[in-house]
Amino acid sequence: MTARTQRTRLIAAGVAAASLSLALTACSSSSTDEGGGAPNATATVSEVKVDDKLAALVPADVKSSGKIIVGSDASYAPNEFKDDSGKIIGMDIDLANAIAARLGLKADVQDSQFTAIIPGIQSNKFQLGMSSLTDNKEREQVVDMVTYFNAGSAIAVKKGNPDKISADDLCGKKVAVQTGTTQAQEIVDVRNPACAQAGKPGVVNDGDKFDLQTDVTNAVVSGRDQAMMADSPVIDYAVKQSGGQLEKIGTTYDSAPYGIALAKGAALAPAVQGAVQSLIDDGTYKQILTKWGVEAGALDKSTLNGAVS
Known part of the structure:
Protein backbone atom coordinates (compact mmCIF):
# COMPACT_ATOMS: atom_id res chain seq x y z
CA MET A 1 0.00 0.00 0.00
CA THR A 2 1.38 3.36 -0.97
CA ALA A 3 -0.40 5.06 1.92
CA ARG A 4 -0.92 3.92 5.48
CA THR A 5 -3.56 1.21 5.59
CA GLN A 6 -6.03 1.26 8.42
CA ARG A 7 -7.84 -1.67 9.97
CA THR A 8 -10.48 0.44 11.66
CA ARG A 9 -11.71 3.99 11.23
CA LEU A 10 -10.10 6.72 13.31
CA ILE A 11 -12.00 8.43 16.07
CA ALA A 12 -13.30 11.77 14.81
CA ALA A 13 -10.59 14.38 15.30
CA GLY A 14 -13.14 16.87 16.55
CA VAL A 15 -14.09 14.61 19.42
CA ALA A 16 -10.46 14.17 20.41
CA ALA A 17 -9.76 17.87 20.27
CA ALA A 18 -12.76 18.61 22.45
CA SER A 19 -11.66 16.37 25.30
CA LEU A 20 -8.97 13.97 26.41
CA SER A 21 -11.79 11.59 27.21
CA LEU A 22 -12.16 10.12 23.71
CA ALA A 23 -15.87 9.37 23.94
CA LEU A 24 -15.31 5.63 23.90
CA THR A 25 -18.77 4.36 23.08
CA ALA A 26 -19.96 0.83 22.46
CA CYS A 27 -20.69 -0.65 19.06
CA SER A 28 -24.13 -1.84 18.07
CA SER A 29 -24.88 -3.77 21.26
CA SER A 30 -23.47 -5.01 24.50
CA SER A 31 -22.84 -8.38 22.87
CA THR A 32 -20.24 -6.73 20.66
CA ASP A 33 -18.16 -5.97 23.72
CA GLU A 34 -18.33 -9.63 24.76
CA GLY A 35 -17.15 -10.70 21.31
CA GLY A 36 -19.62 -13.58 20.90
CA GLY A 37 -19.21 -17.14 22.14
CA ALA A 38 -16.08 -19.17 22.69
CA PRO A 39 -14.24 -19.91 19.42
CA ASN A 40 -14.02 -23.54 18.29
CA ALA A 41 -11.59 -24.00 15.40
CA THR A 42 -12.69 -27.62 14.97
CA ALA A 43 -16.39 -26.80 14.52
CA THR A 44 -17.84 -27.88 11.20
CA VAL A 45 -19.67 -25.67 8.73
CA SER A 46 -22.27 -26.79 6.22
CA GLU A 47 -20.94 -27.74 2.80
CA VAL A 48 -21.09 -24.82 0.38
CA LYS A 49 -22.63 -25.61 -2.98
CA VAL A 50 -21.98 -23.81 -6.25
CA ASP A 51 -24.45 -21.13 -7.29
CA ASP A 52 -24.54 -21.42 -11.08
CA LYS A 53 -25.81 -17.86 -11.58
CA LEU A 54 -23.03 -16.40 -9.47
CA ALA A 55 -20.45 -18.70 -11.04
CA ALA A 56 -21.49 -17.34 -14.44
CA LEU A 57 -20.32 -13.90 -13.29
CA VAL A 58 -16.74 -15.11 -12.76
CA PRO A 59 -14.38 -13.78 -15.47
CA ALA A 60 -13.11 -16.41 -17.90
CA ASP A 61 -9.46 -16.13 -16.86
CA VAL A 62 -10.31 -16.72 -13.20
CA LYS A 63 -12.67 -19.55 -14.04
CA SER A 64 -10.04 -21.29 -16.17
CA SER A 65 -7.50 -21.09 -13.34
CA GLY A 66 -9.97 -22.74 -10.96
CA LYS A 67 -8.89 -20.60 -8.02
CA ILE A 68 -8.91 -17.20 -6.37
CA ILE A 69 -5.60 -16.02 -4.91
CA VAL A 70 -6.17 -14.33 -1.56
CA GLY A 71 -3.66 -12.21 0.37
CA SER A 72 -3.92 -12.28 4.17
CA ASP A 73 -1.71 -11.30 7.13
CA ALA A 74 -1.82 -14.54 9.14
CA SER A 75 -1.05 -13.00 12.53
CA TYR A 76 -4.44 -11.52 13.44
CA ALA A 77 -6.36 -14.19 15.36
CA PRO A 78 -9.18 -15.10 15.20
CA ASN A 79 -9.59 -13.51 11.78
CA GLU A 80 -6.47 -14.91 10.12
CA PHE A 81 -3.64 -16.80 11.80
CA LYS A 82 -1.63 -20.02 11.67
CA ASP A 83 -2.39 -23.17 13.65
CA ASP A 84 0.30 -25.34 15.24
CA SER A 85 1.01 -27.02 11.90
CA GLY A 86 1.49 -23.70 10.10
CA LYS A 87 -1.82 -23.87 8.23
CA ILE A 88 -3.58 -20.52 7.81
CA ILE A 89 -6.99 -20.60 9.52
CA GLY A 90 -9.54 -18.15 10.88
CA MET A 91 -12.82 -16.40 10.20
CA ASP A 92 -11.57 -14.64 7.07
CA ILE A 93 -10.08 -17.87 5.76
CA ASP A 94 -13.28 -19.84 6.21
CA LEU A 95 -15.19 -17.06 4.48
CA ALA A 96 -12.68 -16.96 1.62
CA ASN A 97 -13.07 -20.71 1.15
CA ALA A 98 -16.86 -20.42 1.24
CA ILE A 99 -16.91 -17.55 -1.27
CA ALA A 100 -14.68 -19.49 -3.65
CA ALA A 101 -16.80 -22.64 -3.29
CA ARG A 102 -19.99 -20.69 -4.02
CA LEU A 103 -18.36 -19.55 -7.26
CA GLY A 104 -17.13 -23.03 -8.21
CA LEU A 105 -13.52 -22.23 -7.33
CA LYS A 106 -10.87 -22.92 -4.69
CA ALA A 107 -9.30 -20.25 -2.46
CA ASP A 108 -5.50 -20.11 -2.51
CA VAL A 109 -4.74 -18.12 0.66
CA GLN A 110 -1.22 -16.70 0.82
CA ASP A 111 0.42 -15.16 3.88
CA SER A 112 1.47 -11.56 3.36
CA GLN A 113 2.62 -8.61 5.43
CA PHE A 114 -0.41 -6.47 6.14
CA THR A 115 1.05 -3.43 4.41
CA ALA A 116 1.81 -5.45 1.24
CA ILE A 117 -1.73 -6.71 0.58
CA ILE A 118 -3.20 -3.82 -1.40
CA PRO A 119 -0.01 -3.31 -3.45
CA GLY A 120 -0.24 -7.05 -4.15
CA ILE A 121 -3.76 -6.59 -5.47
CA GLN A 122 -2.69 -3.64 -7.59
CA SER A 123 0.14 -5.69 -9.10
CA ASN A 124 -2.15 -8.71 -9.71
CA LYS A 125 -0.30 -10.88 -7.21
CA PHE A 126 -3.59 -11.31 -5.32
CA GLN A 127 -7.15 -11.19 -6.60
CA LEU A 128 -8.66 -10.67 -3.16
CA GLY A 129 -7.39 -9.15 0.07
CA MET A 130 -9.08 -10.60 3.15
CA SER A 131 -7.25 -9.40 6.24
CA SER A 132 -9.52 -7.30 8.48
CA LEU A 133 -9.32 -4.39 6.03
CA THR A 134 -11.76 -1.59 6.79
CA ASP A 135 -13.88 -0.24 3.96
CA ASN A 136 -13.40 3.53 3.86
CA LYS A 137 -13.41 6.27 1.23
CA GLU A 138 -9.63 6.56 1.23
CA ARG A 139 -9.16 2.89 0.46
CA GLU A 140 -11.93 2.89 -2.17
CA GLN A 141 -9.85 5.33 -4.20
CA VAL A 142 -7.36 2.54 -4.97
CA VAL A 143 -9.35 -0.72 -4.61
CA ASP A 144 -12.93 -1.91 -4.67
CA MET A 145 -14.32 -3.16 -1.34
CA VAL A 146 -17.05 -5.74 -0.59
CA THR A 147 -18.27 -5.42 3.00
CA TYR A 148 -18.69 -8.54 5.13
CA PHE A 149 -18.17 -7.82 8.86
CA ASN A 150 -18.44 -5.05 11.44
CA ALA A 151 -15.63 -4.30 13.91
CA ALA A 256 -16.86 0.24 10.90
CA PRO A 257 -17.22 -2.56 8.30
CA TYR A 258 -14.42 -4.76 7.02
CA GLY A 259 -14.20 -5.12 3.26
CA ILE A 260 -12.78 -7.68 0.84
CA ALA A 261 -10.38 -5.76 -1.38
CA LEU A 262 -10.27 -6.26 -5.16
CA ALA A 263 -8.52 -4.39 -7.96
CA LYS A 264 -10.31 -1.21 -8.90
CA GLY A 265 -12.99 -2.05 -11.46
CA ALA A 266 -12.36 -5.79 -11.15
CA ALA A 267 -14.89 -7.84 -13.10
CA LEU A 268 -14.80 -10.35 -10.24
CA ALA A 269 -16.30 -7.89 -7.73
CA PRO A 270 -20.02 -8.50 -8.46
CA ALA A 271 -19.50 -12.26 -8.16
CA VAL A 272 -17.74 -11.87 -4.81
CA GLN A 273 -20.38 -9.48 -3.45
CA GLY A 274 -23.12 -11.84 -4.60
CA ALA A 275 -21.39 -14.80 -2.99
CA VAL A 276 -21.05 -13.00 0.35
CA GLN A 277 -24.72 -12.04 0.31
CA SER A 278 -25.80 -15.59 -0.56
CA LEU A 279 -23.73 -16.95 2.35
CA ILE A 280 -25.43 -14.45 4.65
CA ASP A 281 -28.86 -15.41 3.33
CA ASP A 282 -28.45 -19.18 3.67
CA GLY A 283 -26.90 -19.09 7.16
CA THR A 284 -23.41 -20.33 6.22
CA TYR A 285 -21.95 -16.93 7.09
CA LYS A 286 -23.43 -17.02 10.60
CA GLN A 287 -22.08 -20.54 11.14
CA ILE A 288 -18.57 -19.35 10.28
CA LEU A 289 -18.75 -16.32 12.56
CA THR A 290 -20.14 -18.42 15.40
CA LYS A 291 -17.34 -20.95 14.94
CA TRP A 292 -14.81 -18.19 15.64
CA GLY A 293 -16.79 -16.48 18.40
CA VAL A 294 -17.26 -13.24 16.43
CA GLU A 295 -20.96 -13.44 15.56
CA ALA A 296 -21.57 -10.08 17.25
CA GLY A 297 -19.99 -8.46 14.16
CA ALA A 298 -22.41 -10.02 11.67
CA LEU A 299 -23.83 -7.89 8.85
CA ASP A 300 -27.23 -8.42 7.22
CA LYS A 301 -26.23 -6.94 3.89
CA SER A 302 -23.02 -6.92 1.86
CA THR A 303 -22.33 -3.83 -0.23
CA LEU A 304 -19.82 -2.87 -2.92
CA ASN A 305 -18.00 0.39 -2.19
CA GLY A 306 -20.49 1.47 0.44
CA ALA A 307 -18.16 3.49 2.69
CA VAL A 308 -19.63 6.70 4.09
CA SER A 309 -16.39 8.23 5.36
Whole structure:
Protein backbone atom coordinates (compact mmCIF):
# COMPACT_ATOMS: atom_id res chain seq x y z
CA MET A 1 0.00 0.00 0.00
CA THR A 2 1.38 3.36 -0.97
CA ALA A 3 -0.40 5.06 1.92
CA ARG A 4 -0.92 3.92 5.48
CA THR A 5 -3.56 1.21 5.59
CA GLN A 6 -6.03 1.26 8.42
CA ARG A 7 -7.84 -1.67 9.97
CA THR A 8 -10.48 0.44 11.66
CA ARG A 9 -11.71 3.99 11.23
CA LEU A 10 -10.10 6.72 13.31
CA ILE A 11 -12.00 8.43 16.07
CA ALA A 12 -13.30 11.77 14.81
CA ALA A 13 -10.59 14.38 15.30
CA GLY A 14 -13.14 16.87 16.55
CA VAL A 15 -14.09 14.61 19.42
CA ALA A 16 -10.46 14.17 20.41
CA ALA A 17 -9.76 17.87 20.27
CA ALA A 18 -12.76 18.61 22.45
CA SER A 19 -11.66 16.37 25.30
CA LEU A 20 -8.97 13.97 26.41
CA SER A 21 -11.79 11.59 27.21
CA LEU A 22 -12.16 10.12 23.71
CA ALA A 23 -15.87 9.37 23.94
CA LEU A 24 -15.31 5.63 23.90
CA THR A 25 -18.77 4.36 23.08
CA ALA A 26 -19.96 0.83 22.46
CA CYS A 27 -20.69 -0.65 19.06
CA SER A 28 -24.13 -1.84 18.07
CA SER A 29 -24.88 -3.77 21.26
CA SER A 30 -23.47 -5.01 24.50
CA SER A 31 -22.84 -8.38 22.87
CA THR A 32 -20.24 -6.73 20.66
CA ASP A 33 -18.16 -5.97 23.72
CA GLU A 34 -18.33 -9.63 24.76
CA GLY A 35 -17.15 -10.70 21.31
CA GLY A 36 -19.62 -13.58 20.90
CA GLY A 37 -19.21 -17.14 22.14
CA ALA A 38 -16.08 -19.17 22.69
CA PRO A 39 -14.24 -19.91 19.42
CA ASN A 40 -14.02 -23.54 18.29
CA ALA A 41 -11.59 -24.00 15.40
CA THR A 42 -12.69 -27.62 14.97
CA ALA A 43 -16.39 -26.80 14.52
CA THR A 44 -17.84 -27.88 11.20
CA VAL A 45 -19.67 -25.67 8.73
CA SER A 46 -22.27 -26.79 6.22
CA GLU A 47 -20.94 -27.74 2.80
CA VAL A 48 -21.09 -24.82 0.38
CA LYS A 49 -22.63 -25.61 -2.98
CA VAL A 50 -21.98 -23.81 -6.25
CA ASP A 51 -24.45 -21.13 -7.29
CA ASP A 52 -24.54 -21.42 -11.08
CA LYS A 53 -25.81 -17.86 -11.58
CA LEU A 54 -23.03 -16.40 -9.47
CA ALA A 55 -20.45 -18.70 -11.04
CA ALA A 56 -21.49 -17.34 -14.44
CA LEU A 57 -20.32 -13.90 -13.29
CA VAL A 58 -16.74 -15.11 -12.76
CA PRO A 59 -14.38 -13.78 -15.47
CA ALA A 60 -13.11 -16.41 -17.90
CA ASP A 61 -9.46 -16.13 -16.86
CA VAL A 62 -10.31 -16.72 -13.20
CA LYS A 63 -12.67 -19.55 -14.04
CA SER A 64 -10.04 -21.29 -16.17
CA SER A 65 -7.50 -21.09 -13.34
CA GLY A 66 -9.97 -22.74 -10.96
CA LYS A 67 -8.89 -20.60 -8.02
CA ILE A 68 -8.91 -17.20 -6.37
CA ILE A 69 -5.60 -16.02 -4.91
CA VAL A 70 -6.17 -14.33 -1.56
CA GLY A 71 -3.66 -12.21 0.37
CA SER A 72 -3.92 -12.28 4.17
CA ASP A 73 -1.71 -11.30 7.13
CA ALA A 74 -1.82 -14.54 9.14
CA SER A 75 -1.05 -13.00 12.53
CA TYR A 76 -4.44 -11.52 13.44
CA ALA A 77 -6.36 -14.19 15.36
CA PRO A 78 -9.18 -15.10 15.20
CA ASN A 79 -9.59 -13.51 11.78
CA GLU A 80 -6.47 -14.91 10.12
CA PHE A 81 -3.64 -16.80 11.80
CA LYS A 82 -1.63 -20.02 11.67
CA ASP A 83 -2.39 -23.17 13.65
CA ASP A 84 0.30 -25.34 15.24
CA SER A 85 1.01 -27.02 11.90
CA GLY A 86 1.49 -23.70 10.10
CA LYS A 87 -1.82 -23.87 8.23
CA ILE A 88 -3.58 -20.52 7.81
CA ILE A 89 -6.99 -20.60 9.52
CA GLY A 90 -9.54 -18.15 10.88
CA MET A 91 -12.82 -16.40 10.20
CA ASP A 92 -11.57 -14.64 7.07
CA ILE A 93 -10.08 -17.87 5.76
CA ASP A 94 -13.28 -19.84 6.21
CA LEU A 95 -15.19 -17.06 4.48
CA ALA A 96 -12.68 -16.96 1.62
CA ASN A 97 -13.07 -20.71 1.15
CA ALA A 98 -16.86 -20.42 1.24
CA ILE A 99 -16.91 -17.55 -1.27
CA ALA A 100 -14.68 -19.49 -3.65
CA ALA A 101 -16.80 -22.64 -3.29
CA ARG A 102 -19.99 -20.69 -4.02
CA LEU A 103 -18.36 -19.55 -7.26
CA GLY A 104 -17.13 -23.03 -8.21
CA LEU A 105 -13.52 -22.23 -7.33
CA LYS A 106 -10.87 -22.92 -4.69
CA ALA A 107 -9.30 -20.25 -2.46
CA ASP A 108 -5.50 -20.11 -2.51
CA VAL A 109 -4.74 -18.12 0.66
CA GLN A 110 -1.22 -16.70 0.82
CA ASP A 111 0.42 -15.16 3.88
CA SER A 112 1.47 -11.56 3.36
CA GLN A 113 2.62 -8.61 5.43
CA PHE A 114 -0.41 -6.47 6.14
CA THR A 115 1.05 -3.43 4.41
CA ALA A 116 1.81 -5.45 1.24
CA ILE A 117 -1.73 -6.71 0.58
CA ILE A 118 -3.20 -3.82 -1.40
CA PRO A 119 -0.01 -3.31 -3.45
CA GLY A 120 -0.24 -7.05 -4.15
CA ILE A 121 -3.76 -6.59 -5.47
CA GLN A 122 -2.69 -3.64 -7.59
CA SER A 123 0.14 -5.69 -9.10
CA ASN A 124 -2.15 -8.71 -9.71
CA LYS A 125 -0.30 -10.88 -7.21
CA PHE A 126 -3.59 -11.31 -5.32
CA GLN A 127 -7.15 -11.19 -6.60
CA LEU A 128 -8.66 -10.67 -3.16
CA GLY A 129 -7.39 -9.15 0.07
CA MET A 130 -9.08 -10.60 3.15
CA SER A 131 -7.25 -9.40 6.24
CA SER A 132 -9.52 -7.30 8.48
CA LEU A 133 -9.32 -4.39 6.03
CA THR A 134 -11.76 -1.59 6.79
CA ASP A 135 -13.88 -0.24 3.96
CA ASN A 136 -13.40 3.53 3.86
CA LYS A 137 -13.41 6.27 1.23
CA GLU A 138 -9.63 6.56 1.23
CA ARG A 139 -9.16 2.89 0.46
CA GLU A 140 -11.93 2.89 -2.17
CA GLN A 141 -9.85 5.33 -4.20
CA VAL A 142 -7.36 2.54 -4.97
CA VAL A 143 -9.35 -0.72 -4.61
CA ASP A 144 -12.93 -1.91 -4.67
CA MET A 145 -14.32 -3.16 -1.34
CA VAL A 146 -17.05 -5.74 -0.59
CA THR A 147 -18.27 -5.42 3.00
CA TYR A 148 -18.69 -8.54 5.13
CA PHE A 149 -18.17 -7.82 8.86
CA ASN A 150 -18.44 -5.05 11.44
CA ALA A 151 -15.63 -4.30 13.91
CA GLY A 152 -14.34 -1.53 16.15
CA SER A 153 -11.24 -0.80 18.20
CA ALA A 154 -10.55 -2.02 21.74
CA ILE A 155 -7.88 -2.03 24.45
CA ALA A 156 -6.52 -4.78 26.71
CA VAL A 157 -4.16 -4.80 29.68
CA LYS A 158 -2.79 -7.36 32.10
CA LYS A 159 -5.40 -9.09 34.24
CA GLY A 160 -6.35 -6.93 37.20
CA ASN A 161 -5.13 -3.79 35.40
CA PRO A 162 -2.13 -3.39 37.75
CA ASP A 163 -1.21 0.03 36.31
CA LYS A 164 -4.79 1.30 36.73
CA ILE A 165 -4.96 2.33 33.08
CA SER A 166 -8.06 4.08 31.80
CA ALA A 167 -9.16 3.39 28.23
CA ASP A 168 -9.75 7.10 27.66
CA ASP A 169 -6.33 8.18 28.99
CA LEU A 170 -3.22 6.39 27.72
CA CYS A 171 -1.00 9.44 28.20
CA GLY A 172 2.50 8.46 29.28
CA LYS A 173 1.79 4.74 28.94
CA LYS A 174 3.60 2.06 26.95
CA VAL A 175 1.10 0.81 24.37
CA ALA A 176 1.68 -2.01 21.87
CA VAL A 177 0.14 -1.80 18.38
CA GLN A 178 0.61 -3.49 15.02
CA THR A 179 2.39 -1.46 12.36
CA GLY A 180 0.10 -0.04 9.68
CA THR A 181 -3.13 -0.20 11.67
CA THR A 182 -5.53 2.56 12.55
CA GLN A 183 -4.72 2.00 16.20
CA ALA A 184 -1.08 2.93 15.47
CA GLN A 185 -2.21 6.03 13.60
CA GLU A 186 -4.80 6.87 16.26
CA ILE A 187 -1.99 7.33 18.78
CA VAL A 188 -0.18 9.78 16.49
CA ASP A 189 -3.19 11.68 15.13
CA VAL A 190 -5.62 11.62 18.05
CA ARG A 191 -4.35 10.38 21.38
CA ASN A 192 -1.00 12.13 21.63
CA PRO A 193 -2.26 15.53 20.44
CA ALA A 194 -4.97 15.26 23.10
CA CYS A 195 -2.34 14.41 25.71
CA ALA A 196 -0.28 17.44 24.68
CA GLN A 197 -3.33 19.67 24.86
CA ALA A 198 -3.95 18.43 28.41
CA GLY A 199 -0.33 19.09 29.37
CA LYS A 200 0.47 15.39 29.75
CA PRO A 201 3.21 13.23 28.20
CA GLY A 202 2.08 11.26 25.17
CA VAL A 203 1.98 7.53 24.61
CA VAL A 204 5.64 6.48 24.76
CA ASN A 205 7.36 6.54 21.34
CA ASP A 206 4.01 7.05 19.61
CA GLY A 207 3.31 3.40 20.48
CA ASP A 208 5.44 0.27 20.56
CA LYS A 209 4.98 -1.03 17.01
CA PHE A 210 5.29 -4.63 15.83
CA ASP A 211 4.89 -6.23 12.41
CA LEU A 212 2.86 -9.14 13.85
CA GLN A 213 -0.19 -8.93 16.07
CA THR A 214 1.03 -11.98 17.98
CA ASP A 215 4.05 -9.94 19.07
CA VAL A 216 1.73 -7.13 20.19
CA THR A 217 -0.11 -9.52 22.51
CA ASN A 218 3.13 -11.03 23.81
CA ALA A 219 4.45 -7.56 24.64
CA VAL A 220 1.63 -7.04 27.13
CA VAL A 221 1.67 -10.56 28.54
CA SER A 222 5.45 -10.30 29.11
CA GLY A 223 5.18 -6.90 30.75
CA ARG A 224 7.16 -5.05 28.08
CA ASP A 225 4.11 -2.88 27.43
CA GLN A 226 1.24 -1.82 29.66
CA ALA A 227 -1.61 -1.99 27.15
CA MET A 228 -2.44 -3.11 23.61
CA MET A 229 -4.78 -1.65 21.02
CA ALA A 230 -6.29 -3.66 18.16
CA ASP A 231 -9.56 -4.49 16.41
CA SER A 232 -12.33 -5.56 18.78
CA PRO A 233 -12.55 -9.23 17.67
CA VAL A 234 -8.77 -9.55 18.01
CA ILE A 235 -8.78 -8.10 21.53
CA ASP A 236 -11.72 -10.30 22.53
CA TYR A 237 -10.00 -13.39 21.17
CA ALA A 238 -6.65 -12.54 22.79
CA VAL A 239 -8.36 -12.14 26.16
CA LYS A 240 -10.15 -15.49 25.78
CA GLN A 241 -6.96 -17.28 24.75
CA SER A 242 -4.66 -15.69 27.33
CA GLY A 243 -5.47 -18.09 30.16
CA GLY A 244 -6.52 -15.27 32.45
CA GLN A 245 -3.45 -13.10 31.76
CA LEU A 246 -5.28 -10.30 29.92
CA GLU A 247 -8.47 -8.32 30.33
CA LYS A 248 -10.32 -5.81 28.18
CA ILE A 249 -10.80 -2.28 29.51
CA GLY A 250 -13.41 0.20 28.36
CA THR A 251 -15.82 -0.60 25.56
CA THR A 252 -15.47 -1.28 21.85
CA TYR A 253 -15.47 2.01 19.95
CA ASP A 254 -15.40 3.44 16.45
CA SER A 255 -17.24 0.64 14.70
CA ALA A 256 -16.86 0.24 10.90
CA PRO A 257 -17.22 -2.56 8.30
CA TYR A 258 -14.42 -4.76 7.02
CA GLY A 259 -14.20 -5.12 3.26
CA ILE A 260 -12.78 -7.68 0.84
CA ALA A 261 -10.38 -5.76 -1.38
CA LEU A 262 -10.27 -6.26 -5.16
CA ALA A 263 -8.52 -4.39 -7.96
CA LYS A 264 -10.31 -1.21 -8.90
CA GLY A 265 -12.99 -2.05 -11.46
CA ALA A 266 -12.36 -5.79 -11.15
CA ALA A 267 -14.89 -7.84 -13.10
CA LEU A 268 -14.80 -10.35 -10.24
CA ALA A 269 -16.30 -7.89 -7.73
CA PRO A 270 -20.02 -8.50 -8.46
CA ALA A 271 -19.50 -12.26 -8.16
CA VAL A 272 -17.74 -11.87 -4.81
CA GLN A 273 -20.38 -9.48 -3.45
CA GLY A 274 -23.12 -11.84 -4.60
CA ALA A 275 -21.39 -14.80 -2.99
CA VAL A 276 -21.05 -13.00 0.35
CA GLN A 277 -24.72 -12.04 0.31
CA SER A 278 -25.80 -15.59 -0.56
CA LEU A 279 -23.73 -16.95 2.35
CA ILE A 280 -25.43 -14.45 4.65
CA ASP A 281 -28.86 -15.41 3.33
CA ASP A 282 -28.45 -19.18 3.67
CA GLY A 283 -26.90 -19.09 7.16
CA THR A 284 -23.41 -20.33 6.22
CA TYR A 285 -21.95 -16.93 7.09
CA LYS A 286 -23.43 -17.02 10.60
CA GLN A 287 -22.08 -20.54 11.14
CA ILE A 288 -18.57 -19.35 10.28
CA LEU A 289 -18.75 -16.32 12.56
CA THR A 290 -20.14 -18.42 15.40
CA LYS A 291 -17.34 -20.95 14.94
CA TRP A 292 -14.81 -18.19 15.64
CA GLY A 293 -16.79 -16.48 18.40
CA VAL A 294 -17.26 -13.24 16.43
CA GLU A 295 -20.96 -13.44 15.56
CA ALA A 296 -21.57 -10.08 17.25
CA GLY A 297 -19.99 -8.46 14.16
CA ALA A 298 -22.41 -10.02 11.67
CA LEU A 299 -23.83 -7.89 8.85
CA ASP A 300 -27.23 -8.42 7.22
CA LYS A 301 -26.23 -6.94 3.89
CA SER A 302 -23.02 -6.92 1.86
CA THR A 303 -22.33 -3.83 -0.23
CA LEU A 304 -19.82 -2.87 -2.92
CA ASN A 305 -18.00 0.39 -2.19
CA GLY A 306 -20.49 1.47 0.44
CA ALA A 307 -18.16 3.49 2.69
CA VAL A 308 -19.63 6.70 4.09
CA SER A 309 -16.39 8.23 5.36
